[in-house]
Amino acid sequence: MIVHGIALKIIIFFQTLVGVMGNSFLLGLYIITFFAGPRLRTIDMILTHLAFVNNLVLLSKGIPQIMAALGLNNFLDDIGCKFVFFFHRVSRGLSLCTTSFLSGFQAITISPESSRWAKIKPRVQKYTVPFWLFCWVFRMASNGPILIYMKGPQGHKNTTSILDFGFCSVLFNPSLTTSISAFLIFLPDAICLIIMIWASSFMVLVLYRHRQRVQYIHSSRLFSRPSLETRATQSILILVSIFVYCNLINSVLTVYVQFAKTNHWLLNVSSFLAACFPACSPFVLIFSDSQVSKYCLTIWEKIKPPSITDF
Template identity: 45%
Template structure:
Protein backbone atom coordinates (compact mmCIF):
# COMPACT_ATOMS: atom_id res chain seq x y z
CA UNK A 1 0.00 0.00 0.00
CA UNK A 2 1.28 3.47 -0.96
CA UNK A 3 2.31 5.61 1.99
CA UNK A 4 0.34 8.87 2.39
CA UNK A 5 3.44 11.04 1.89
CA UNK A 6 4.26 9.22 -1.34
CA UNK A 7 0.65 9.62 -2.51
CA UNK A 8 0.73 13.35 -1.79
CA UNK A 9 3.98 13.80 -3.69
CA UNK A 10 2.53 11.92 -6.68
CA UNK A 11 -0.54 14.18 -6.60
CA UNK A 12 1.52 17.38 -6.52
CA UNK A 13 3.99 16.22 -9.17
CA UNK A 14 1.18 15.01 -11.44
CA UNK A 15 -0.74 18.24 -11.00
CA UNK A 16 2.36 20.21 -11.95
CA UNK A 17 3.34 18.12 -14.97
CA UNK A 18 -0.18 18.02 -16.43
CA UNK A 19 -0.76 21.75 -15.89
CA UNK A 20 2.63 22.83 -17.24
CA UNK A 21 2.16 20.74 -20.38
CA UNK A 22 -1.24 22.32 -21.05
CA UNK A 23 0.03 25.86 -20.47
CA UNK A 24 3.22 25.33 -22.47
CA UNK A 25 1.09 24.06 -25.35
CA UNK A 26 -0.77 27.38 -25.43
CA UNK A 27 2.44 29.40 -25.12
CA UNK A 28 4.04 27.43 -27.95
CA UNK A 29 0.95 27.75 -30.14
CA UNK A 30 0.51 31.51 -29.73
CA UNK A 31 4.26 32.14 -30.05
CA UNK A 32 4.56 30.03 -33.19
CA UNK A 33 1.60 31.77 -34.82
CA UNK A 34 3.08 35.17 -33.96
CA UNK A 35 6.57 34.34 -35.30
CA UNK A 36 5.15 33.02 -38.55
CA UNK A 37 3.39 36.30 -39.21
CA UNK A 38 -0.14 35.11 -38.53
CA UNK A 39 -2.66 37.60 -37.23
CA UNK A 40 -3.64 36.88 -33.63
CA UNK A 41 -6.61 38.20 -31.69
CA UNK A 42 -6.01 40.89 -29.06
CA UNK A 43 -7.18 38.38 -26.46
CA UNK A 44 -4.38 35.95 -27.40
CA UNK A 45 -1.71 38.18 -25.84
CA UNK A 46 -3.56 38.03 -22.53
CA UNK A 47 -4.03 34.26 -22.82
CA UNK A 48 -0.29 33.83 -23.46
CA UNK A 49 0.59 35.77 -20.33
CA UNK A 50 -2.06 33.89 -18.35
CA UNK A 51 -0.54 30.59 -19.47
CA UNK A 52 2.95 31.81 -18.53
CA UNK A 53 1.78 32.98 -15.09
CA UNK A 54 -0.03 29.69 -14.48
CA UNK A 55 3.09 27.74 -15.45
CA UNK A 56 5.17 29.72 -12.95
CA UNK A 57 2.56 29.12 -10.23
CA UNK A 58 2.71 25.36 -10.85
CA UNK A 59 6.51 25.17 -11.03
CA UNK A 60 7.05 27.30 -7.92
CA UNK A 61 4.38 25.48 -5.90
CA UNK A 62 3.87 21.93 -7.09
CA UNK A 63 7.45 20.65 -7.21
CA UNK A 64 8.55 22.17 -3.86
CA UNK A 65 5.32 20.96 -2.24
CA UNK A 66 5.89 17.48 -3.68
CA UNK A 67 9.44 17.45 -2.32
CA UNK A 68 8.18 18.58 1.09
CA UNK A 69 5.55 15.83 1.09
CA UNK A 70 8.38 13.33 0.74
CA UNK A 71 9.96 14.74 3.88
CA UNK A 72 12.67 16.82 2.15
CA UNK A 73 11.71 20.12 3.78
CA UNK A 74 15.20 21.65 3.88
CA UNK A 75 16.19 21.15 0.24
CA UNK A 76 16.17 24.93 -0.38
CA UNK A 77 18.62 27.39 1.16
CA UNK A 78 17.76 30.96 2.06
CA UNK A 79 18.17 32.29 -1.48
CA UNK A 80 16.22 29.38 -2.91
CA UNK A 81 13.30 30.05 -0.56
CA UNK A 82 13.24 33.72 -1.51
CA UNK A 83 13.29 33.00 -5.24
CA UNK A 84 10.64 30.26 -5.14
CA UNK A 85 8.28 32.14 -2.85
CA UNK A 86 8.75 35.43 -4.76
CA UNK A 87 8.07 33.78 -8.13
CA UNK A 88 4.98 32.11 -6.73
CA UNK A 89 3.53 35.33 -5.34
CA UNK A 90 4.26 37.32 -8.52
CA UNK A 91 2.84 34.60 -10.76
CA UNK A 92 -0.25 34.18 -8.58
CA UNK A 93 -0.92 37.92 -8.74
CA UNK A 94 -0.37 37.96 -12.51
CA UNK A 95 -2.80 35.08 -12.95
CA UNK A 96 -5.46 37.12 -11.14
CA UNK A 97 -4.62 40.29 -13.08
CA UNK A 98 -4.68 38.57 -16.49
CA UNK A 99 -8.00 36.93 -15.65
CA UNK A 100 -9.32 40.37 -14.71
CA UNK A 101 -8.04 41.89 -17.98
CA UNK A 102 -9.57 39.00 -19.90
CA UNK A 103 -12.95 39.50 -18.29
CA UNK A 104 -12.84 43.27 -18.75
CA UNK A 105 -11.81 43.06 -22.40
CA UNK A 106 -14.60 40.64 -23.18
CA UNK A 107 -17.16 42.89 -21.46
CA UNK A 108 -16.07 45.80 -23.67
CA UNK A 109 -16.11 43.72 -26.86
CA UNK A 110 -19.71 42.53 -26.45
CA UNK A 111 -21.06 45.88 -25.23
CA UNK A 112 -23.70 47.68 -27.35
CA UNK A 113 -22.44 49.51 -30.43
CA UNK A 114 -23.22 53.03 -29.28
CA UNK A 115 -20.86 55.96 -29.71
CA UNK A 116 -19.08 55.60 -26.36
CA UNK A 117 -18.48 51.84 -26.62
CA UNK A 118 -17.41 51.92 -30.28
CA UNK A 119 -14.67 54.44 -29.47
CA UNK A 120 -13.46 52.29 -26.58
CA UNK A 121 -13.59 49.11 -28.68
CA UNK A 122 -11.32 50.72 -31.27
CA UNK A 123 -8.82 51.87 -28.66
CA UNK A 124 -8.79 48.89 -26.28
CA UNK A 125 -6.36 46.70 -28.31
CA UNK A 126 -3.76 49.47 -27.95
CA UNK A 127 -4.11 49.37 -24.16
CA UNK A 128 -3.45 45.63 -23.75
CA UNK A 129 0.37 45.79 -23.86
CA UNK A 130 0.69 48.83 -21.52
CA UNK A 131 -1.85 47.31 -19.11
CA UNK A 132 -0.01 43.99 -19.09
CA UNK A 133 3.31 45.75 -18.52
CA UNK A 134 1.89 47.68 -15.56
CA UNK A 135 0.56 44.42 -14.08
CA UNK A 136 4.01 42.84 -14.26
CA UNK A 137 5.69 45.87 -12.69
CA UNK A 138 3.07 46.18 -9.94
CA UNK A 139 3.27 42.57 -8.80
CA UNK A 140 7.07 42.51 -8.96
CA UNK A 141 7.26 45.61 -6.77
CA UNK A 142 4.43 44.56 -4.45
CA UNK A 143 6.17 41.30 -3.57
CA UNK A 144 9.64 42.74 -2.92
CA UNK A 145 8.75 42.54 0.78
CA UNK A 146 8.87 38.75 0.38
CA UNK A 147 12.61 38.95 -0.28
CA UNK A 148 13.04 40.58 3.13
CA UNK A 149 10.63 38.46 5.19
CA UNK A 150 11.61 35.01 3.89
CA UNK A 151 14.44 33.77 6.07
CA UNK A 152 15.27 30.33 4.80
CA UNK A 153 14.43 26.66 5.28
CA UNK A 154 11.86 25.59 7.80
CA UNK A 155 13.36 25.07 11.21
CA UNK A 156 15.57 28.17 11.31
CA UNK A 157 15.72 29.60 14.79
CA UNK A 158 13.81 32.68 15.96
CA UNK A 159 11.34 32.71 13.08
CA UNK A 160 7.81 31.51 12.91
CA UNK A 161 6.64 29.05 10.33
CA UNK A 162 4.69 30.27 7.37
CA UNK A 163 1.25 28.80 6.91
CA UNK A 164 1.66 28.69 3.14
CA UNK A 165 4.81 26.61 2.64
CA UNK A 166 6.10 23.66 4.58
CA UNK A 167 9.70 24.13 3.48
CA UNK A 168 10.35 27.84 4.13
CA UNK A 169 9.81 30.10 7.10
CA UNK A 170 8.80 33.74 7.32
CA UNK A 171 9.58 36.35 9.93
CA UNK A 172 6.50 38.08 11.36
CA UNK A 173 7.76 40.32 14.14
CA UNK A 174 4.40 41.33 15.62
CA UNK A 175 0.67 41.43 15.00
CA UNK A 176 0.85 44.93 13.48
CA UNK A 177 3.32 43.82 10.83
CA UNK A 178 1.29 40.72 10.15
CA UNK A 179 -1.89 42.80 9.68
CA UNK A 180 -0.11 45.30 7.43
CA UNK A 181 1.30 42.45 5.39
CA UNK A 182 -2.18 40.94 4.99
CA UNK A 183 -3.66 44.28 3.86
CA UNK A 184 -0.89 44.89 1.32
CA UNK A 185 -1.52 41.54 -0.35
CA UNK A 186 -5.28 41.20 0.15
CA UNK A 187 -6.56 44.64 -0.86
CA UNK A 188 -5.44 44.53 -4.54
CA UNK A 189 -6.79 40.98 -4.83
CA UNK A 190 -10.14 42.09 -3.41
CA UNK A 191 -10.36 44.99 -5.88
CA UNK A 192 -9.56 42.74 -8.83
CA UNK A 193 -12.04 40.09 -7.68
CA UNK A 194 -14.73 42.77 -7.34
CA UNK A 195 -14.03 43.96 -10.88
CA UNK A 196 -14.16 40.38 -12.18
CA UNK A 197 -17.50 39.89 -10.46
CA UNK A 198 -18.90 43.14 -11.86
CA UNK A 199 -17.74 42.49 -15.44
CA UNK A 200 -18.97 38.89 -15.31
CA UNK A 201 -22.38 40.04 -14.08
CA UNK A 202 -22.51 42.61 -16.87
CA UNK A 203 -21.72 39.94 -19.47
CA UNK A 204 -24.40 37.63 -18.08
CA UNK A 205 -26.86 40.52 -18.39
CA UNK A 206 -25.86 41.14 -22.02
CA UNK A 207 -26.08 37.43 -22.83
CA UNK A 208 -29.56 37.31 -21.29
CA UNK A 209 -30.67 40.24 -23.46
CA UNK A 210 -29.15 38.56 -26.51
CA UNK A 211 -30.95 35.29 -25.71
CA UNK A 212 -34.30 37.08 -25.49
CA UNK A 213 -33.61 38.83 -28.79
CA UNK A 214 -32.65 35.58 -30.51
CA UNK A 215 -35.86 33.93 -29.34
CA UNK A 216 -37.76 36.40 -31.49
CA UNK A 217 -35.82 35.44 -34.59
CA UNK A 218 -37.21 32.44 -36.46
CA UNK A 219 -34.31 31.93 -38.88
CA UNK A 220 -31.91 29.58 -37.12
CA UNK A 221 -28.96 30.36 -39.33
CA UNK A 222 -29.27 34.08 -38.73
CA UNK A 223 -29.68 33.66 -35.00
CA UNK A 224 -26.44 31.72 -34.82
CA UNK A 225 -24.49 34.35 -36.77
CA UNK A 226 -26.15 37.36 -35.17
CA UNK A 227 -23.54 37.69 -32.39
CA UNK A 228 -20.36 35.66 -33.07
CA UNK A 229 -18.97 36.93 -29.75
CA UNK A 230 -21.55 34.96 -27.76
CA UNK A 231 -19.67 31.66 -27.74
CA UNK A 232 -16.40 33.37 -26.86
CA UNK A 233 -18.15 35.21 -24.03
CA UNK A 234 -19.48 31.96 -22.62
CA UNK A 235 -15.95 30.53 -22.79
CA UNK A 236 -14.57 33.46 -20.80
CA UNK A 237 -17.39 33.13 -18.28
CA UNK A 238 -16.57 29.45 -17.76
CA UNK A 239 -12.89 30.30 -17.30
CA UNK A 240 -13.59 33.17 -14.90
CA UNK A 241 -16.12 31.12 -12.91
CA UNK A 242 -13.56 28.34 -12.55
CA UNK A 243 -10.95 30.83 -11.37
CA UNK A 244 -13.24 32.55 -8.86
CA UNK A 245 -14.45 29.24 -7.42
CA UNK A 246 -10.98 27.82 -6.84
CA UNK A 247 -9.62 31.18 -5.65
CA UNK A 248 -12.34 31.62 -3.04
CA UNK A 249 -11.99 28.05 -1.76
CA UNK A 250 -8.24 28.52 -1.42
CA UNK A 251 -8.74 31.91 0.30
CA UNK A 252 -11.13 30.34 2.82
CA UNK A 253 -8.71 27.51 3.54
CA UNK A 254 -5.82 29.96 3.92
CA UNK A 255 -7.78 32.23 6.26
CA UNK A 256 -8.85 29.24 8.36
CA UNK A 257 -5.28 27.99 8.41
CA UNK A 258 -3.98 31.34 9.68
CA UNK A 259 -6.59 31.41 12.45
CA UNK A 260 -5.30 28.25 14.07
CA UNK A 261 -2.22 26.11 14.50
CA UNK A 262 -1.27 24.92 11.01
CA UNK A 263 -2.26 21.33 10.29
CA UNK A 264 -0.78 19.16 7.52
CA UNK A 265 -4.10 18.47 5.82
CA UNK A 266 -4.87 22.20 5.66
CA UNK A 267 -1.47 22.99 4.22
CA UNK A 268 -1.78 20.28 1.58
CA UNK A 269 -5.38 21.24 0.73
CA UNK A 270 -4.47 24.91 0.37
CA UNK A 271 -1.47 24.07 -1.81
CA UNK A 272 -3.56 21.78 -4.01
CA UNK A 273 -6.37 24.33 -4.46
CA UNK A 274 -3.95 27.17 -5.26
CA UNK A 275 -2.59 25.14 -8.19
CA UNK A 276 -5.90 23.72 -9.40
CA UNK A 277 -6.91 26.63 -11.65
CA UNK A 278 -3.44 26.89 -13.28
CA UNK A 279 -3.74 23.18 -14.05
CA UNK A 280 -7.25 23.12 -15.54
CA UNK A 281 -7.39 26.54 -17.25
CA UNK A 282 -5.48 25.59 -20.44
CA UNK A 283 -7.77 22.61 -20.97
CA UNK A 284 -10.85 24.79 -20.43
CA UNK A 285 -9.53 27.13 -23.11
CA UNK A 286 -8.58 24.36 -25.53
CA UNK A 287 -11.95 22.65 -25.22
CA UNK A 288 -14.10 25.79 -25.43
CA UNK A 289 -12.23 28.16 -27.77
CA UNK A 290 -12.55 26.94 -31.36
CA UNK A 291 -9.92 29.41 -32.56
CA UNK A 292 -7.22 27.61 -30.56
CA UNK A 293 -8.03 24.41 -32.43
CA UNK A 294 -7.82 26.33 -35.71
CA UNK A 295 -4.40 27.60 -34.70
CA UNK A 296 -3.33 24.04 -33.99
CA UNK A 297 -4.62 22.91 -37.39
CA UNK A 298 -2.77 25.79 -39.06
CA UNK A 299 0.51 24.78 -37.37
CA UNK A 300 0.16 21.32 -38.90
CA UNK A 301 -0.76 22.73 -42.29
CA UNK A 302 -4.29 21.42 -42.45
CA UNK A 303 -6.28 24.64 -42.24
CA UNK A 304 -5.82 28.38 -42.49
CA UNK A 305 -6.08 30.29 -39.20
CA UNK A 306 -7.83 33.11 -41.05
CA UNK A 307 -10.94 31.00 -41.55
CA UNK A 308 -14.01 32.65 -40.05
CA UNK A 309 -14.30 31.80 -36.39
CA UNK A 310 -16.91 31.97 -33.67
CA UNK A 311 -14.95 34.68 -31.89
CA UNK A 312 -13.95 38.16 -33.03
CA UNK A 313 -11.94 39.08 -29.97
Protein backbone atom coordinates in the same frame (compact mmCIF):
# COMPACT_ATOMS: atom_id res chain seq x y z
CA MET B 1 -4.38 11.37 7.68
CA ILE B 2 -0.88 10.31 6.53
CA VAL B 3 -2.37 8.27 3.69
CA HIS B 4 -4.54 11.23 2.68
CA GLY B 5 -1.48 13.50 2.69
CA ILE B 6 0.49 11.14 0.43
CA ALA B 7 -2.45 10.78 -1.96
CA LEU B 8 -2.87 14.55 -2.11
CA LYS B 9 0.82 15.07 -2.88
CA ILE B 10 0.56 12.55 -5.73
CA ILE B 11 -2.45 14.46 -7.06
CA ILE B 12 -0.49 17.74 -6.83
CA PHE B 13 2.34 16.13 -8.80
CA PHE B 14 0.07 15.08 -11.66
CA GLN B 15 -1.80 18.39 -11.46
CA THR B 16 1.47 20.26 -11.96
CA LEU B 17 2.64 17.98 -14.76
CA VAL B 18 -0.62 18.11 -16.72
CA GLY B 19 -1.06 21.84 -16.15
CA VAL B 20 2.45 22.68 -17.37
CA MET B 21 1.91 20.52 -20.47
CA GLY B 22 -1.41 22.24 -21.25
CA ASN B 23 -0.09 25.77 -20.77
CA SER B 24 3.08 24.98 -22.72
CA PHE B 25 0.98 23.66 -25.61
CA LEU B 26 -1.09 26.85 -25.73
CA LEU B 27 1.97 29.06 -25.33
CA GLY B 28 3.81 27.28 -28.13
CA LEU B 29 0.74 27.35 -30.35
CA TYR B 30 0.25 31.10 -29.97
CA ILE B 31 3.96 31.82 -30.48
CA ILE B 32 4.14 29.71 -33.66
CA THR B 33 0.92 31.27 -34.92
CA PHE B 34 2.29 34.75 -34.24
CA PHE B 35 5.33 34.12 -36.47
CA ALA B 36 3.93 31.74 -39.09
CA GLY B 37 0.16 31.65 -38.94
CA PRO B 38 -2.75 34.06 -39.22
CA ARG B 39 -2.76 37.32 -37.28
CA LEU B 40 -3.51 36.83 -33.62
CA ARG B 41 -6.48 38.54 -32.05
CA THR B 42 -5.98 40.88 -29.10
CA ILE B 43 -7.63 38.31 -26.87
CA ASP B 44 -5.10 35.70 -28.08
CA MET B 45 -2.27 37.96 -26.91
CA ILE B 46 -3.93 38.15 -23.50
CA LEU B 47 -4.29 34.36 -23.41
CA THR B 48 -0.61 33.99 -24.36
CA HIS B 49 0.39 36.05 -21.34
CA LEU B 50 -2.05 34.09 -19.17
CA ALA B 51 -0.56 30.74 -20.25
CA PHE B 52 2.95 32.05 -19.53
CA VAL B 53 2.23 33.31 -16.01
CA ASN B 54 0.14 30.20 -15.22
CA ASN B 55 3.17 28.09 -16.05
CA LEU B 56 5.22 30.22 -13.65
CA VAL B 57 2.59 29.67 -10.93
CA LEU B 58 2.65 25.90 -11.39
CA LEU B 59 6.43 25.60 -11.58
CA SER B 60 7.20 27.93 -8.66
CA LYS B 61 4.75 26.12 -6.38
CA GLY B 62 4.58 22.61 -7.80
CA ILE B 63 8.28 21.79 -7.99
CA PRO B 64 9.02 22.65 -4.31
CA GLN B 65 5.87 20.74 -3.27
CA ILE B 66 6.97 17.68 -5.27
CA MET B 67 10.50 17.78 -3.85
CA ALA B 68 9.11 18.12 -0.32
CA ALA B 69 6.84 15.13 -1.01
CA LEU B 70 9.96 13.13 -1.89
CA GLY B 71 11.35 13.90 1.57
CA LEU B 72 13.72 16.72 0.53
CA ASN B 73 12.56 19.23 3.13
CA ASN B 74 15.81 21.16 3.43
CA PHE B 75 16.75 21.57 -0.23
CA LEU B 76 16.22 25.36 -0.14
CA ASP B 77 18.17 27.85 1.94
CA ASP B 78 16.98 31.32 2.94
CA ILE B 79 17.80 32.86 -0.45
CA GLY B 80 16.15 29.98 -2.32
CA CYS B 81 12.96 30.29 -0.25
CA LYS B 82 12.82 34.04 -0.76
CA PHE B 83 13.25 33.60 -4.52
CA VAL B 84 10.70 30.76 -4.90
CA PHE B 85 7.95 32.36 -2.81
CA PHE B 86 8.53 35.81 -4.28
CA PHE B 87 8.30 34.37 -7.81
CA HIS B 88 5.17 32.42 -6.89
CA ARG B 89 3.39 35.40 -5.38
CA VAL B 90 4.33 37.65 -8.32
CA SER B 91 3.22 35.09 -10.92
CA ARG B 92 0.00 34.37 -9.02
CA GLY B 93 -0.74 38.09 -8.87
CA LEU B 94 -0.03 38.40 -12.59
CA SER B 95 -2.38 35.50 -13.30
CA LEU B 96 -5.06 37.30 -11.30
CA CYS B 97 -4.43 40.61 -13.12
CA THR B 98 -4.47 38.94 -16.53
CA THR B 99 -7.68 37.02 -15.79
CA SER B 100 -9.44 40.16 -14.59
CA PHE B 101 -8.17 42.06 -17.64
CA LEU B 102 -9.36 39.21 -19.88
CA SER B 103 -12.85 39.24 -18.39
CA GLY B 104 -13.05 43.03 -18.59
CA PHE B 105 -11.82 43.06 -22.18
CA GLN B 106 -14.39 40.45 -23.24
CA ALA B 107 -17.15 42.36 -21.45
CA ILE B 108 -16.21 45.48 -23.42
CA THR B 109 -15.97 43.46 -26.65
CA ILE B 110 -19.53 42.10 -26.45
CA SER B 111 -21.06 45.30 -25.12
CA PRO B 112 -23.64 46.91 -27.44
CA GLU B 113 -22.39 49.53 -29.88
CA SER B 114 -24.52 52.13 -28.13
CA SER B 115 -22.85 51.41 -24.80
CA ARG B 116 -20.15 53.72 -23.46
CA TRP B 117 -17.93 50.67 -22.89
CA ALA B 118 -17.80 49.94 -26.63
CA LYS B 119 -16.20 53.35 -27.21
CA ILE B 120 -13.13 52.53 -25.10
CA LYS B 121 -12.38 49.20 -26.83
CA PRO B 122 -9.69 50.70 -29.15
CA ARG B 123 -7.98 52.23 -26.11
CA VAL B 124 -7.96 48.90 -24.30
CA GLN B 125 -6.29 47.23 -27.29
CA LYS B 126 -3.71 50.00 -27.48
CA TYR B 127 -2.72 49.88 -23.82
CA THR B 128 -2.67 46.10 -23.35
CA VAL B 129 1.14 45.73 -23.32
CA PRO B 130 1.74 48.81 -21.10
CA PHE B 131 -0.83 47.38 -18.69
CA TRP B 132 1.15 44.14 -18.45
CA LEU B 133 4.37 46.05 -17.81
CA PHE B 134 2.65 48.01 -15.05
CA CYS B 135 1.34 44.77 -13.50
CA TRP B 136 4.82 43.20 -13.51
CA VAL B 137 6.41 46.21 -11.82
CA PHE B 138 3.55 46.66 -9.34
CA ARG B 139 3.41 42.99 -8.34
CA MET B 140 7.16 42.79 -7.83
CA ALA B 141 7.10 45.93 -5.68
CA SER B 142 4.03 44.96 -3.61
CA ASN B 143 5.45 41.51 -2.80
CA GLY B 144 8.72 42.96 -1.55
CA PRO B 145 7.96 42.10 2.12
CA ILE B 146 8.25 38.40 1.21
CA LEU B 147 11.98 38.95 0.76
CA ILE B 148 12.13 39.99 4.42
CA TYR B 149 9.85 37.52 6.18
CA MET B 150 10.49 34.33 4.20
CA LYS B 151 13.20 32.02 5.56
CA GLY B 152 14.44 28.47 5.13
CA PRO B 153 12.74 25.55 6.88
CA GLN B 154 14.89 26.11 9.98
CA GLY B 155 15.34 29.84 9.68
CA HIS B 156 13.72 30.83 12.99
CA LYS B 157 14.38 29.95 16.61
CA ASN B 158 11.04 31.07 17.98
CA THR B 159 8.75 28.31 16.69
CA THR B 160 5.60 29.94 18.10
CA SER B 161 5.57 32.56 15.33
CA ILE B 162 6.53 30.33 12.40
CA LEU B 163 4.24 29.21 9.62
CA ASP B 164 5.94 26.06 8.31
CA PHE B 165 5.42 25.06 4.66
CA GLY B 166 7.56 21.93 4.89
CA PHE B 167 10.33 23.22 2.64
CA CYS B 168 10.27 26.87 3.80
CA SER B 169 8.92 28.89 6.68
CA VAL B 170 7.71 32.41 7.24
CA LEU B 171 7.93 34.58 10.33
CA PHE B 172 4.31 35.31 11.24
CA ASN B 173 4.17 37.90 14.00
CA PRO B 174 0.74 39.57 14.24
CA SER B 175 1.36 43.31 14.52
CA LEU B 176 0.28 46.58 12.97
CA THR B 177 3.16 46.51 10.46
CA THR B 178 2.36 42.94 9.43
CA SER B 179 -1.32 43.78 9.06
CA ILE B 180 -0.54 46.80 6.87
CA SER B 181 1.81 44.72 4.70
CA ALA B 182 -0.82 42.00 4.31
CA PHE B 183 -3.45 44.61 3.46
CA LEU B 184 -1.25 46.16 0.77
CA ILE B 185 -0.58 42.71 -0.72
CA PHE B 186 -4.18 41.48 -0.77
CA LEU B 187 -5.95 44.75 -1.67
CA PRO B 188 -5.03 44.49 -5.39
CA ASP B 189 -6.23 40.87 -5.35
CA ALA B 190 -9.60 41.96 -3.96
CA ILE B 191 -9.89 44.70 -6.60
CA CYS B 192 -9.15 42.21 -9.39
CA LEU B 193 -11.76 39.79 -8.02
CA ILE B 194 -14.34 42.58 -7.90
CA ILE B 195 -13.55 43.44 -11.55
CA MET B 196 -13.95 39.79 -12.55
CA ILE B 197 -17.27 39.45 -10.76
CA TRP B 198 -18.56 42.70 -12.29
CA ALA B 199 -17.40 41.74 -15.80
CA SER B 200 -18.88 38.25 -15.48
CA SER B 201 -22.23 39.64 -14.31
CA PHE B 202 -22.21 42.13 -17.19
CA MET B 203 -21.42 39.40 -19.74
CA VAL B 204 -24.19 37.17 -18.42
CA LEU B 205 -26.63 40.09 -18.69
CA VAL B 206 -25.54 40.90 -22.26
CA LEU B 207 -25.82 37.27 -23.34
CA TYR B 208 -29.27 37.00 -21.76
CA ARG B 209 -30.51 40.13 -23.54
CA HIS B 210 -29.03 38.90 -26.80
CA ARG B 211 -30.81 35.59 -26.41
CA GLN B 212 -34.10 37.34 -25.76
CA ARG B 213 -33.69 39.45 -28.92
CA VAL B 214 -32.70 36.70 -31.32
CA GLN B 215 -35.53 34.47 -30.18
CA TYR B 216 -37.86 36.82 -32.04
CA ILE B 217 -35.68 36.83 -35.16
CA HIS B 218 -34.22 33.37 -35.64
CA SER B 219 -35.63 29.91 -35.39
CA SER B 220 -34.56 27.66 -32.55
CA ARG B 221 -32.44 25.63 -34.98
CA LEU B 222 -30.30 28.61 -35.93
CA PHE B 223 -30.05 29.82 -32.36
CA SER B 224 -28.74 26.46 -31.19
CA ARG B 225 -25.45 27.26 -32.93
CA PRO B 226 -23.86 30.09 -30.92
CA SER B 227 -21.56 32.60 -32.58
CA LEU B 228 -17.79 32.57 -32.10
CA GLU B 229 -18.07 35.64 -29.87
CA THR B 230 -20.67 33.91 -27.69
CA ARG B 231 -18.56 30.77 -27.38
CA ALA B 232 -15.50 32.84 -26.42
CA THR B 233 -17.57 34.66 -23.79
CA GLN B 234 -18.84 31.38 -22.37
CA SER B 235 -15.32 29.94 -22.09
CA ILE B 236 -14.13 33.09 -20.29
CA LEU B 237 -17.08 32.85 -17.91
CA ILE B 238 -16.03 29.27 -17.12
CA LEU B 239 -12.45 30.41 -16.50
CA VAL B 240 -13.55 33.21 -14.19
CA SER B 241 -15.90 30.90 -12.28
CA ILE B 242 -13.09 28.39 -11.67
CA PHE B 243 -10.73 31.17 -10.60
CA VAL B 244 -13.13 32.85 -8.19
CA TYR B 245 -14.40 29.59 -6.67
CA CYS B 246 -10.96 28.06 -6.06
CA ASN B 247 -9.35 31.27 -4.83
CA LEU B 248 -12.14 32.13 -2.39
CA ILE B 249 -11.87 28.70 -0.76
CA ASN B 250 -8.09 28.91 -0.83
CA SER B 251 -8.16 32.36 0.83
CA VAL B 252 -10.33 31.04 3.65
CA LEU B 253 -7.94 28.11 4.18
CA THR B 254 -4.92 30.42 4.09
CA VAL B 255 -6.35 32.69 6.78
CA TYR B 256 -7.31 29.70 8.92
CA VAL B 257 -3.85 28.12 8.65
CA GLN B 258 -2.14 31.40 9.56
CA PHE B 259 -4.14 31.90 12.76
CA ALA B 260 -4.46 28.24 13.73
CA LYS B 261 -1.87 25.58 14.42
CA THR B 262 0.06 24.61 11.29
CA ASN B 263 -1.64 21.73 9.53
CA HIS B 264 0.39 20.24 6.68
CA TRP B 265 -2.64 18.49 5.22
CA LEU B 266 -4.51 21.79 4.97
CA LEU B 267 -1.41 23.39 3.44
CA ASN B 268 -1.43 20.70 0.75
CA VAL B 269 -5.15 21.28 0.13
CA SER B 270 -4.46 25.01 -0.14
CA SER B 271 -1.66 24.34 -2.66
CA PHE B 272 -3.96 22.10 -4.69
CA LEU B 273 -6.70 24.76 -4.83
CA ALA B 274 -4.20 27.50 -5.72
CA ALA B 275 -3.02 25.42 -8.70
CA CYS B 276 -6.48 24.39 -9.92
CA PHE B 277 -7.02 27.42 -12.13
CA PRO B 278 -3.59 27.49 -13.84
CA ALA B 279 -3.83 23.73 -14.40
CA CYS B 280 -7.41 23.71 -15.75
CA SER B 281 -7.48 26.94 -17.77
CA PRO B 282 -5.55 25.70 -20.84
CA PHE B 283 -7.88 22.73 -21.28
CA VAL B 284 -10.97 24.93 -20.96
CA LEU B 285 -9.59 27.04 -23.82
CA ILE B 286 -8.47 24.05 -25.90
CA PHE B 287 -11.90 22.40 -25.81
CA SER B 288 -14.10 25.51 -25.93
CA ASP B 289 -12.26 28.07 -28.10
CA SER B 290 -12.70 27.23 -31.77
CA GLN B 291 -9.76 29.50 -32.67
CA VAL B 292 -7.36 27.04 -31.00
CA SER B 293 -8.35 24.25 -33.39
CA LYS B 294 -8.20 26.72 -36.28
CA TYR B 295 -4.63 27.70 -35.39
CA CYS B 296 -3.65 24.04 -35.06
CA LEU B 297 -5.10 23.26 -38.49
CA THR B 298 -3.35 26.25 -40.07
CA ILE B 299 0.02 25.27 -38.63
CA TRP B 300 -0.49 21.64 -39.70
CA GLU B 301 -1.23 22.74 -43.26
CA LYS B 302 2.10 24.59 -43.29
CA ILE B 303 4.27 21.82 -41.82
CA LYS B 304 2.63 18.60 -43.01
CA PRO B 305 4.73 16.49 -45.41
CA PRO B 306 3.57 16.41 -49.02
CA SER B 307 1.43 13.47 -50.03
CA ILE B 308 2.05 11.24 -53.04
CA THR B 309 -0.72 12.94 -55.01
CA ASP B 310 1.15 16.25 -54.76
CA PHE B 311 3.95 14.98 -57.02
